[in-house]
Amino acid sequence: MKEQLLQSDYTWGRQAVLRCQARYPQLEAGELPGFERALSQYYAAYARDKISGLARSWYPAACAACRRAAPYGGFSPLEAQCEYTIMYNRGGYYSAFFDTYVRQEGRDLASGRQSGVFWTGAGRMVPLSALFRSGYPYRQVILRCVQEETARQAGRDPGAFYVDWPMLVGKGLDERNYYLADDGLVVYYPRRALGPSSTGLPSFLIPYAAFGSGLKPEL
Numbered sequence: 001m002k003e004q005l006l007q008s009d010y011t012w013g014r015q016a017v018l019r020c021q022a023r024y025p026q027l028e029a030g031e032l033p034g035f036e037r038a039l040s041q042y043y044a045a046y047a048r049d050k051i052s053g054l055a056r057s058w059y060p061a062a063c064a065a066c067r068r069a070a071p072y073g074g075f076s077p078l079e080a081q082c083e084y085t086i087m088y089n090r091g092g093y094y095s096a097f098f099d100t101y102v103r104q105e106g107r108d109l110a111s112g113r114q115s116g117v118f119w120t121g122a123g124r125m126v127p128l129s130a131l132f133r134s135g136y137p138y139r140q141v142i143l144r145c146v147q148e149e150t151a152r153q154a155g156r157d158p159g160a161f162y163v164d165w166p167m168l169v170g171k172g173l174d175e176r177n178y179y180l181a182d183d184g185l186v187v188y189y190p191r192r193a194l195g196p197s198s199t200g201l202p203s204f205l206i207p208y209a210a211f212g213s214g215l216k217p218e219l
Helices: 036-072 138-156 165-172 208-214
Strands: 002-012 015-026 078-090 093-104 107-119 178-180 184-188 203-207
Touching: 002 036, 015 036, 036 078, 036 093, 078 178, 093 178, 107 178, 138 165, 138 184, 138 203, 138 208, 184 208, 203 208
Parallel strands: 015 078
Antiparallel strands: 002 015, 078 093, 093 107, 178 184, 184 203
């Protein structure tokens, strides 16, 4: 696998106000036979869209901050970075996630995660439901495992989660927020979805064995 870097700088007048970077993988021959080109093109398009989205979201705010700072002299540009992590490549499944951070002078302004699972059997990114046999109650299994793990963590550190986390776990589960790892399926929630910022990005590893015969045999 080769890593590629896409970057763009944005200015207000002569002042740089926003710098965007997106790193993304480009598969080489043999890494996902027959689908290396398609997946590489997908990630390249994702990186382009990510840069464009970051610019749309943050350029106006960066310009406004620069205008406010102008009378005092000196302005540090906002830095927006998107980094990837490859988590799984087995049985025709290829899984990765992308973390995005926006910072200024070392101060975090925003962060987020997006992920995707490519399956050669479908030739595309697939939803969570595609991993399971038809009719299997995978969502209930996931919620039970997440609730059990959250209860354990809350018992050790009650301040890590909001008091109404049992309701938030079910309400906030977004089936797009998952990826595959060697040891199991990982689901995650946005920052501050279950607890304060200090809790970080809540993620939960659910062993494949927890799904019994509900998983498709490729996993």
